[in-house]
């Protein structure tokens with residue numbers, strides 16, 4: 367994106383260390399890790415299963431505590447009190463005792479905001495293909511539907527930073543394309559910053575300004591790839607020569623790791 371250097375940073379990792387601990391000892395994931403994401407950017411993170419993608423999000427929201435370094439959200443340090451982010455975890459974590467509508471509207475309740483009322487949330491549920499399910503409970507939904515409720519809940523957080531952990535992995539191909547397009551529209555309107563974890567290279571290319579690739583674990587930096595596409599984008603832009611080449615390169619990198 368033009369002028370990215372002059373923009374405020376939505377997110378920054380400075381020399382961050384983190385390891386898990388199990389009976390056998392420490393499992394290092396981040397080692398002296400640095401990362402910056404400019405305000406308003408759309409960044410995807412890809413990497414092999416178990417490489418530490420979700421861990422990055424868990425550190426940002428404070429579900430895990432870094433062992434060294436600093437993490438900044440909107441240029442304020444995420445220390446004991448994590449900043450406000452919209453977070454869609456890899457498991458949907460819907461509350462089983464709340465209906466679809468009550469789950470989706472949770473951020474509004476927490477913020478005691480009235481500008482989005484039941485009617486608005488209901489319209490959004492309709493746009494997400496959940497019409498008629500407002501008063502159902504999570505156990506009555508399919509995996510893809512639960513994912514869409516969780517995704518909607520994250521987008522209603524009102525935060526300028528959205529962390530989406532494989533939000534569309536359980537959706538069928540058509541719904542996935544619809545949700546990708548919807549997400550880009552929202553992002554453009556709200557000028558939010560999105561960090562998006564995915565295993566789907568085409569999805570990362572279609573959505574992102576930049577792709578961060580985890581090439582080894584533990585990691586110190588992530589390999590950064592600029593996506594050579596203007597906006598607005600159409601799905602068939604992925605057929606362009608330079609994008610198709612990029613996709614093949616990325617696929618090759620992952621193939622070598624399996």
Ligand SMILES: Nc1ncnc2c1ncn2[C@@H]1O[C@H](COP(=O)(O)OP(=O)(O)OP(=O)(O)O)[C@@H](O)[C@H]1O
Nearest residue numbers: 386387388393413414415416417418419420421422
């Ligand atoms: N609570 C935990 N205790 C110990 N090890 C953990 C814990 N959570 C995750 N790990 C390990 O840390 C590594 C990174 O996990 P993480 O969930 O960040 O991977 P990921 O890249 O999101 O994988 P996936 O693509 O499968 O979701 C994995 O090897 C995992 O086994």
Ligand SMILES: [Mg+2]
Nearest residue numbers: 419420421456
């Ligand atoms: Mg994960």
